[in-house]
Amino acid sequence: MYEEVGMKPIVRYEGDVAFSEGTPFLTKILLSRSDTPTASVRLSIIDSAEMMSIHVHGDSDQIEYCIRGKATIFIEGLGEKELFEGVFIYIPKGVRHGLVKVIEPLMVLSVFVPPIF
Numbered sequence: 360m361y362e363e364v365g366m367k368p369i370v371r372y373e374g375d376v377a378f379s380e381g382t383p384f385l386t387k388i389l390l391s392r393s394d395t396p397t398a399s400v401r402l403s404i405i406d407s408a409e410m411m412s413i414h415v416h417g418d419s420d421q422i423e424y425c426i427r428g429k430a431t432i433f434i435e436g437l438g439e440k441e442l443f444e445g446v447f448i449y450i451p452k453g454v455r456h457g458l459v460k461v462i463e464p465l466m467v468l469s470v471f472v473p474p475i476f
Contacts (some may be wrong), residue, residue, distance in 0.1 A: 363424065383411070385406075392476065394466055413456065421469060436454065442465070
């Protein structure tokens with residue numbers, strides 16, 4: 360049935376995925392729009408010296424799960440929030456957000472629905 364709509368199951372081992380080039384921080388693209396029209400997923404490693412300016416995704420919801428590290432993130436409507444291991448964040452499309460300060464290097468899994476890359 361899933362093949363009828365052009366989708367297929369995917370198993371991807373993170374260790375087999377190379378870091379992407381041309382990104383502001385270390386990123387592994389685990390799922391992209393070339394794989395499925397449903398979502399894109401990336402694993403990011405963000406060093407203490409790096410930050411992400413306030414921005415918005417006009418067409419995609421963003422889901423974040425912090426695997427390790429510690430940072431402060433700004434989310435429009437909520438203000439600044441702590442981001443650390445085990446924190447789950449949902450940011451609807453159109454909501455401004457960004458990393459204010461990375462306190463300890465982060466490893467974050469991000470999901471975008473629909474895909475942005």
